[in-house]
Amino acid sequence: MTKNGKWGLESKQWKLLLWTAFAGLIFGVIGFGDIAEDTIRTVRNTLHWHKASGQVVLVRIDDESLRKVGRWPWPRRYHAQLTDQLTKAGANRIFFDINFFGSTTQADDRAFADALRRSGRVILAARTRSGPNDGTAQQGTPLPILSNAAHGLASISWMYNFRQAVKSIPYAAQADGRTLPSFSALIAHRDGPVDASYAPDYSLDPKTIPSISSARILENQFDPKLIAGKDIVIGTSTEELGDQFFVPGTGRLGGVYVHIIGAETLRQGRPVNLGWMPLFLAALAISGVALSMRNGRYQGAVLALTTGALVVGPAIPEMYLISLDVTPAVFVMLTIMGVIGWRRYHLQGLVNPLSNLPNLNAMRAYREGREQALIAARILNYEEIVATLPPQSEVNLIEQIVSRLTVGAPNRTLYQGDAGIFAWFEEPRQPVGNHLEALYALFRNPARVAEMPIDLSIAFGVEVGSGRSVANRLASALVAADDAAHDGLKWKYHDPETLQNASWKLSMLSQLDEAIDRGEVWVAYQPKLELSTRRIIGAEALARWTHPDKGPIAASEFVGAAEQNNRIGKLTDFVLDQAVAAAAQLNQRGIDFEIAVNLSARLLTDKGFTLRLSALLARHRLAPERLTLELTETAALTGGEGLDMIMRLRDLGINIAIDDYGTGLSTLDYLKKIPANEIKIDQSFVKGVVDNRSDRLMVQSTIGLAHSLGRKVVAEGVEHREILDLLVEMDCDIAQGFAIGRPMSLESLTKRLASGRKRGAA
Structure with missing residues (x-):
């Protein structure tokens, strides 16, 4: 028979079973699935909770x-x-x-x-x-x-x-x-x-x-x-x-x-534990039967039903204290189903032949996507780059783009279109601003293809979900990406349900200045926890805007627009005034308290800024060392003029923090050049320390490097107790995130500090 004939096909199927069995044996022997095993057993326990x-x-x-x-x-x-x-x-x-x-x-x-x-x-x-x-x-x-x-x-x-x-x-x-x-x-x-x-x-x-x-x-x-x-x-x-x-x-x-x-x-x-071998052998036997089937639907049904039975079925013997480990068997079933599915994927014309990523046809066929947010990324200079590349180098370029778009989300399914279009789905109604800001920062570093450094220009568009077809929503997201590029923004929403009033977008910046004067803009404070003492030692001041008609306006929307259009000065001065006054008030009550405020890169060239800040500290009688100004990595490297401003701020006694560390130019020369007191590790790495080994190593090495340079380390985005415990083990100095406290009013913060002091006194 030919290679594509009956015997060739059967040989391919049995090779799949043989290699899967070998990989499954290794999987079971080394206990690779222990974490998943515990999770599955915990879920099964709910079936016989007693x-x-x-x-x-x-x-x-x-x-x-x-x-x-x-x-x-x-x-x-x-x-x-x-x-x-x-x-x-x-x-x-x-x-x-x-x-x-x-x-x-x-x-x-x-x-x-x-x-x-x-x-x-x-x-x-x-x-x-x-x-x-x-x-x-x-x-x-x-x-x-x-x-x-x-x-x-x-x-x-x-x-x-x-x-x-x-x-x-x-x-x-x-x-x-x-x-x-x-x-x-x-x-x-x-x-x-x-x-x-x-x-x-x-x-x-x-x-x-x-x-x-x-x-x-x-x-x-x-x-x-x-x-x-x-x-x-x-x-x-x-x-x-x-x-x-x-x-x-x-x-x-x-x-x-x-x-x-x-x-x-x-x-x-x-209790009796029969281990993983019985179900592993059963999974191999059933997989062999399934692979011998000619009908693809029956084959898929057998594999899917067996996988479900493997996960749920052991609940019955567990009621009688007989336990069976399932993850090696489930590994076998999922591997075979995945390979079979992948082969069918290729046969249906849903894969980009150059990168093996699912294409936009696959995205349009993904029905669950109608309920999710859709994000489109457009490499604006993609065609110009490809035109200058040697043959076969486009694959290398795509690999580098994909590796950046999947930072912090290695399991993300990316869909690739022509002319530098990439898209993916996110959970509905989730805030995407910080994540897209971090991805945009990654593309500031040039790619290197065929020994040539290549600058990538990117813009993002977001369609948060409107009940329309995926094809229409994708088109809307791409339009939003083009609009963002035209307006000089990193990303932009296209959501007909929330952005129907176009005049609002056009007048937002002028309304922002008036909103500050009318008291619609206020400052929220997110607590910062010193891990060695488990004590709240300060907070980050964050701008909030509550519009009388539209309600809360996303900070990523108005702050980003103000910065892009060089209108950030008044907002920064307002936040600094409120934050310094709040910190002074707390310190005068005998509470050792520090305040942190974000500083836009555009203000590093404002020669009057240091004079205004000195007067502000003197007016509120706050010691300069109680104030920390946070700069993003790229903001800190705006050239000699920006570095001179940072040195003047340090001479005043003000602390400097490098914000979003890890998403920009994280080099030893950079750390040596910037006279910072502390480093804030970006939340995209902190959130992954429990489950992602690369993120954990990144955070651990950053803490060690910072400490060796005499600098404190702040971890932002700490959302769970497990992350907090790991940071304590890593000897991190300060933690910030929802596990510590959400952004809150000054009144709420004061009450929390007071209750903390009472507990400490008790």
Whole structure:
């Protein structure tokens, strides 16, 4: 048969299956899908979410308890009091998930030991081995006077992963030459060898675990019926004391919850993990059957249904504590479906033959795109560039364009048209201004094709969604891109629903000046958190415009237009006046507070700016070192005149920050040349530090470089607690973003600072 005949086609299909099987084996052996596996299992847990038995009661050492007793660790007489009260109430056994390794005062230690003897049912914690993956932690057992008085000891150690989610709990462990059962195994009356462990069942709802504050126990303000005949576990549940772990499906909780979840798991039976091989082999077998089918629809249906069954199906055995890992099998199915789909993609004329990107026909056929925002990018000088390139060099040019358009979004699907047109979809009604500003900055650096530096001129158009066909919307977005290029803007909206009033666009700048005078423009303050002290030490001042008829106007719209048309001076002076006055007011109240204000590159050539700024600081009596002016990388390199202005500002004692670091000319020579006090890492990198290794390395190396040069580092765009935790580990100085606080009024900021001082005083 010929290469394109029956045997050639079948050979191609079986080669696909063979290579996929080999890649899947590597995938499973190295555990590449562990993160996805945990996520999928967490989703499946919701299918058999269940309640606790109620036989194990948590006595929380929480914020209420700390307010009652005071400092931590508590004097051990309070633990003695807890023991007596719980014993009197009829507790079956009492487990202390607290380290009592060292001695305190003799009187307190003796009082606790006496209470342990009186009770005769207290189990104390011993730490054996634990850590992320195969790491170890410090070992220890309670003070001998307490160990001898307790009913017994049990291990509180376990294995946890990089997210600090406990993945396995041992049945027993070695400590000081003896075998100790784990807390959960002892609570559930399940024996097991030292080298055996089990995975806790996180489909149990932690909220259904009966619990009571230890403050209520100490004050004898509780119903004994809650305690009588139950096993009691005492442990910390407040973030202030640490010992927090990630509970999949719930979030961070005190480690004591994990002990109880483990005990509830063992009460149901002994968990069994069959690993990933059974489903992996099943996926290969079903894939072989699917590949042998001639009907493409049946083939796709079998692969899709099998993938769904692999993801959801293990929920049934998991109800009986039998777990199966699915990601290697899902990897096999997705790989085969992806390759088959890609082959069909090529056959349908939906791919650009030069770049292998989907073309505009593919974009028009994407029905889901009607519900999403559409962004078009036009390389304005594309045809002129291609005309000067050697043969076969256009592919290299496209690769460089694509690599810049996908920065911060490596999974973005780009559609390519002729003459330098690229387009993609975004989630509807999402703010795109900052992202397009960052992409535009990337194109300021020349591309290098065939050893020639080539300047790329680009403009963006945005169609936010109007219910029209994708073809019509694409045309509108391209018109908006052309308008942006004509108006000297980086990007522009084309949205008939929100921009029907053309006269508004034409008169916006003149209205802006009047709006400042009428008080429609105001200043919002976004807090900045010092990570070493977890204290708000300042804020960035941001211009806001609330139009009496149109409501809030996007800052990216009026600030960008004002800067492009050289009308930014009055707006900047207004923001500086408000911000400096606010910072002075807060400092005069005894709050150490710094304020940051964005400075346009156009003002670096305004010779009267430093005089106005000096007078402003003197009038409001704010020390210059409390003010930081933020400049973008490209703004700071406006030539000798701009550098002279920066030096004069530094001579006044004002701090200089390099804003949006990483999106422009990030070179060692640049950092050496600009006399900045701090560097603000652009949010496009910060937002990706958790999931994107390149972004994480970029942020880590920038922090190290800045610190070596004696400069502080501010991370902007911190939107999640996970990002904040990573920045602390990286030794970042300051964080700013929604996880710290959204832009707010001065009144709201003042209240927040006041409440923070009250908590600090307490």
